[in-house]
Amino acid sequence: MDDLAQFKQTFFSECEELLGDLEGHLMALQAGEGDNGTLNAVFRAIHSIKGGAGAFGFERLVAFAHIFETVLDLMRDGRLEPTPDSVLVVLHCADILSDLVKAAQTGTELPAEHESDGRKSLIDMAATVGVNADPHAADEAMAALDAQLAAGGADALMDEPAPAKAPEPAPAAAAKVPLLKYLVKFAPRDALYQRANEPLILIRELRELGSFIARANADAIPPLDQIQPEGAYIKWEFDIETDRGEQAIKDVFEFVLDDCDLEITCLNPPDAAAEPAVAEAEDEPEPVAEAAPKQAAAPAAAAAPKAEATAAPKPAAAKAEAGGGAGGGGGDTKAVRSIRVDLDRVDKLVNMVGELVITHAMIAQQTEHLHADQHPELANGLAELSHHIRDLQESVMAMRAQPVKSVFARLPRLVRELAMLTNKKIRLDMSGENTEIDKTVIEQLGDPLTHMIRNSCDHGIETPEDRTAAGKPPEGVIHVSADQRGGRIVIEITDDGRGINREKVMKKAIEKKLVAPDATLSNEEIDNLIFLPGFSTADTVSNISGRGVGMDVVRQNIQSLGGRVHIQSRPGQGSSFILTLPLTLAVLDGMVLKVGVQSYILPLANIVESLRPEKDQINVVANQSELLRIRGEYVPLVYLHRIFKVPSGINDPTKALVIIVEMEDSSKMGLVVDEIIGQQQVVIKSLEENFDPIRGVGAATILGNGRVSLILDVAGIKHIAEHEGQGRNPPRLTAPAA
Amino acid sequence: MATAAEQAARSTRTVQLVSFTVGNEEYGVDIMAVREIRAWSETTPLPNTPEVVRGVINMRGAIVPIFDLRARFGMPRTEPTKYNVVIIVSVSSRIVGILVDAVSDIITINEDEIRPMPDMEQVSGLGFMEGLITVGDRMVGLIGLERMFSGRMLEAADSTGKPLLTGPSEAAA
Numbered sequence: 001m002d003d004l005a006q007f008k009q010t011f012f013s014e015c016e017e018l019l020g021d022l023e024g025h026l027m028a029l030q031a032g033e034g035d036n037g038t039l040n041a042v043f044r045a046i047h048s049i050k051g052g053a054g055a056f057g058f059e060r061l062v063a064f065a066h067i068f069e070t071v072l073d074l075m076r077d078g079r080l081e082p083t084p085d086s087v088l089v090v091l092h093c094a095d096i097l098s099d100l101v102k103a104a105q106t107g108t109e110l111p112a113e114h115e116s117d118g119r120k121s122l123i124d125m126a127a128t129v130g131v132n133a134d135p136h137a138a139d140e141a142m143a144a145l146d147a148q149l150a151a152g153g154a155d156a157l158m159d160e161p162a163p164a165k166a167p168e169p170a171p172a173a174a175a176k177v178p179l180l181k182y183l184v185k186f187a188p189r190d191a192l193y194q195r196a197n198e199p200l201i202l203i204r205e206l207r208e209l210g211s212f213i214a215r216a217n218a219d220a221i222p223p224l225d226q227i228q229p230e231g232a233y234i235k236w237e238f239d240i241e242t243d244r245g246e247q248a249i250k251d252v253f254e255f256v257l258d259d260c261d262l263e264i265t266c267l268n269p270p271d272a273a274a275e276p277a278v279a280e281a282e283d284e285p286e287p288v289a290e291a292a293p294k295q296a297a298a299p300a301a302a303a304a305p306k307a308e309a310t311a312a313p314k315p316a317a318a319k320a321e322a323g324g325g326a327g328g329g330g331g332d333t334k335a336v337r338s339i340r341v342d343l344d345r346v347d348k349l350v351n352m353v354g355e356l357v358i359t360h361a362m363i364a365q366q367t368e369h370l371h372a373d374q375h376p377e378l379a380n381g382l383a384e385l386s387h388h389i390r391d392l393q394e395s396v397m398a399m400r401a402q403p404v405k406s407v408f409a410r411l412p413r414l415v416r417e418l419a420m421l422t423n424k425k426i427r428l429d430m431s432g433e434n435t436e437i438d439k440t441v442i443e444q445l446g447d448p449l450t451h452m453i454r455n456s457c458d459h460g461i462e463t464p465e466d467r468t469a470a471g472k473p474p475e476g477v478i479h480v481s482a483d484q485r486g487g488r489i490v491i492e493i494t495d496d497g498r499g500i501n502r503e504k505v506m507k508k509a510i511e512k513k514l515v516a517p518d519a520t521l522s523n524e525e526i527d528n529l530i531f532l533p534g535f536s537t538a539d540t541v542s543n544i545s546g547r548g549v550g551m552d553v554v555r556q557n558i559q560s561l562g563g564r565v566h567i568q569s570r571p572g573q574g575s576s577f578i579l580t581l582p583l584t585l586a587v588l589d590g591m592v593l594k595v596g597v598q599s600y601i602l603p604l605a606n607i608v609e610s611l612r613p614e615k616d617q618i619n620v621v622a623n624q625s626e627l628l629r630i631r632g633e634y635v636p637l638v639y640l641h642r643i644f645k646v647p648s649g650i651n652d653p654t655k656a657l658v659i660i661v662e663m664e665d666s667s668k669m670g671l672v673v674d675e676i677i678g679q680q681q682v683v684i685k686s687l688e689e690n691f692d693p694i695r696g697v698g699a700a701t702i703l704g705n706g707r708v709s710l711i712l713d714v715a716g717i718k719h720i721a722e723h724e725g726q727g728r729n730p731p732r733l734t735a736p737a738a
Numbered sequence: 739m740a741t742a743a744e745q746a747a748r749s750t751r752t753v754q755l756v757s758f759t760v761g762n763e764e765y766g767v768d769i770m771a772v773r774e775i776r777a778w779s780e781t782t783p784l785p786n787t788p789e790v791v792r793g794v795i796n797m798r799g800a801i802v803p804i805f806d807l808r809a810r811f812g813m814p815r816t817e818p819t820k821y822n823v824v825i826i827v828s829v830s831s832r833i834v835g836i837l838v839d840a841v842s843d844i845i846t847i848n849e850d851e852i853r854p855m856p857d858m859e860q861v862s863g864l865g866f867m868e869g870l871i872t873v874g875d876r877m878v879g880l881i882g883l884e885r886m887f888s889g890r891m892l893e894a895a896d897s898t899g900k901p902l903l904t905g906p907s908e909a910a911a
Contacts, residue, residue, distance in 0.1 A: 351799070354799070355798075355799045358799070598782075598783070643785070644785035644786065645785060645786065646783075646785070685799070685800075685801045686801070687784075687794070687801055689800070689801065689832070690800065690801060690802050690803055690832045690833050690834060691784075691794070691801070691803040691832075691834075694784055694785065694786065694787065695786070696785060696786070697784070697785065700782075700794060700801045702796045702799065702801075706796055707780075707782060707796065708781075708782040708793075708794045708795060708796050708801055709782065710782065710784070710785075720786070
């Protein structure tokens with residue numbers, strides 16, 4: 001049972017990849033860049049999903065994938081032209097398929113009519129070229145066949161004469177393609193079973209093609225004591241009469257081609273239908289480039305693997321492996337070159353490297369007082385070690401890194417749906433999909449991205465009429481890009497919509513008492529008000545966005561990833577959300593600070609500058625708040641030792657150091673500390689693992705001396721300063737001059 | 739339902755405790771929960787936490803919080819010396835350390851020798867005590883780690899009645 005669950009999990013993670021690829025290929029098709037290879041890839045993706053779904057008994061998924069596949073088959077055969085309209089239908093159906101996969105994964109039941117419109121469009125499309133894609137039409141025939149097979153029991157498949165003669169194909173299945181008779185010789189090799197393929201499933205699929213007779217050849221079955229449980233001993237011959245063409249038969253065997261000997265012979269080729277069967281007749285011209293491998297040549301060879309199998313099963317499997325790589329073509333080669341590793345194992349490795357970094361720092365610190373010229377080898381060794389550790393660290397981090405493509409892949413669909421809901425025309429452009437970020441960041445990026453895209457579609461992009469009136473093209477464009485800049489990843493979501501209506505935002509903010517009525521804010525500050533909790537400017541609450549719970553959650557999510565987000569807007573021209581994210585969650589560039597007897601780490605990303613202020617730069621407001629005037633700006637001072645109640649911190653900012661830090665909302669704060677020790681890369685350690693979150697502290701790390709040091713969370717510090725005040729210490733005016 | 743044999747089996751089930759002293763009192767924790775015993779080393783204080791929380795230490799790469807048992811019992815904080823001992827225990831998937839004066843003994847007792855806490859007003863704030871044991875003429879209090887550290891750590895520490903998120907200065911005010 002656990003095994004099955006594991007296989008299912010693998011299936012779903014493969015589905016996710018396949019659907020991601022599918023989206024990419026479909027986008028290419030839509031942009032008119034697709035060729036036959038693209039269509040083939042799309043077909044294969046659907047077919048793989050269908051195959052897996054069948055194995056796990058996700059009937060609904062299989063049923064829909066089947067129709068979908070039929071239409072795609074027609075497209076790659078060239079019988080259906082991929083017009084813009086039909087590509088739209090395919091896109092829509094890919095969305096439905098993805099819903100069905102998700103439903104199967106979560107075990108939820110979608111409403112029965114969920115796929116009905118997509119289904120109808122597909123069937124209609126197929127009908128235009130005279131193909132009935134609806135399997136229901138053939139259902140009755142299938143049911144009869146099933147009954148017959150059931151009556152025959154295993155014999156129907158095993159023993160010699162198993163004339164499971166199917167009734168005449170359903171009338172609906174009759175089409176322009178004439179009925180052709182095929183003789184299919186199918187001899188599985190051991191590898192086929194080793195890969196958990198099941199001939200019965202193939203046979204069932206063949207049965208759907210038309211009238212069908214199966215003959216099993218069990219001559220090669222050895223005496224019981226010589227049977228290898230995973231050996232392939234049975235061969236089959238199938239007589240198939242179908243209107244679906246040879247390709248349909250080949251498709252059934254698509255996944256086992258490399259693991260079996262297959263020979264398909266047309267007994268009445270269209271041009272010579274009258275002639276009797278000629279067993280040696282060569283394959284008819286291939287309609288598509290994807291041909292059956294030529295290894296199907298000698299039927300005699302089919303018996304060979306059996307003898308070989310007992311003696312040397314390994315080479316056989318290895319050969320099949322190599323064949324799978326080469327024969328699959330296209331993207332399949334990738335599969336052989338990557339392995340699936342449990343994330344926990346990678347994380348363990350990441351942790352170990354973290355320990356190594358700390359231990360190295362510790363040794364380096366211990367040896368500092370030694371003279372390098374007296375211990376040249378030690379000094380060299382340490383330098384070398386440091387170099388290797390950094391390399392190792394980067395390699396391990398790279399293992400966790402994934403292209404942002406996996407999150408970006410779901411955006412096109414989102415935009416399509418939003419465009420439909422809002423009656424707008426929106427095009428999505430994406431770039432930098434191959435930029436890599438830590439897996440954890442990727443996993444948590446989905447929701448915030450979705451929110452921002454929603455916001456852009458709903459609030460940013462105007463209706464086609466408004467756009468035309470404003471002299472813009474009716475179709476709005478949202479551009480999503482990812483890029484690595486320095487040690488951070490920058491993701492930008494830019495729309496060419498109306499931009500932020502600052503007047504309205506300001507009015508709303510004052511109304512909601514988020515801003516004092518007489519406050520004067522810079523344009524940028526006004527724009528970033530939309531990230532405040534409880535802020536929403538939508539005049540009517542829609543189910544897309546506008547409940548006032550969007551953007552503050554976005555900011556929280558991004559912040560919890562150690563990132564920042566802000567918005568830039570140009571009225572009438574559009575807005576950009578700019579997200580910066582750390583490359584990894586495991587290490588951080590920090591500044592080591594000293595306050596009293598304690599040292600803390602301040603993330604470098606928060607620091608704007610540091611200075612020792614002059615006395616006349618400090619202004620006191622209402623006898624309690626100190627403001628630092630710097631280049632015409634007033635920045636509130638926050639004493640870290642007061643916030644954290646560290647004894648013996650310096651109370652006089654002109655004798656201490658002020659570090660100007662910037663919050664995510666681009667507001668600033670002057671953090672008063674005793675001194676800066678230096679910059680250091682630190683390994684992030686969770687405090688919550690064995691304790692509870694503490695306000696003002698983001699995480700912990702271990703310094704070179706083995707001591708724990710706390711990593712500051714400036715937003716939390718600001719919160720303490722604002723809500724609990726700093727006034728636990730002697731009042732400002734009587735404060736000693738330290 | 740319990741047969742005499744079953745009862746006999748139950749009464750022979752033994753428990754091992756690590757006992758330690760806090761002031762003149764003796765306490766014990768289940769030996770199965772104890773990961774290691776180490777000498778006191780300076781901790782990194784956590785800001786704005788109750789007095790019970792001494793801070794965190796680095797235990798082979800893990801950040802482990804240390805609780806001052808003396809403060810937990812409502813006494814002034816321990817003034818630790820190098821003779822003080824930290825008992826590292828694992829409790830509901832977390833690793834925490836408790837600072838005590840000294841480890842005294844390993845006690846093996848039958849489960850049925852554990853006496854329940856007497857029902858009296860003075861002990862109402864001692865919900866974390868699981869029972870009492872008599873060893874010779876000494877009384878040993880059995881500490882229920884799960885009870886002491888269940889849920890949020892800060893709340894666990896807080897059950898001494900000290901307000902959350904306030905430092906010593908305010909508590910004194």
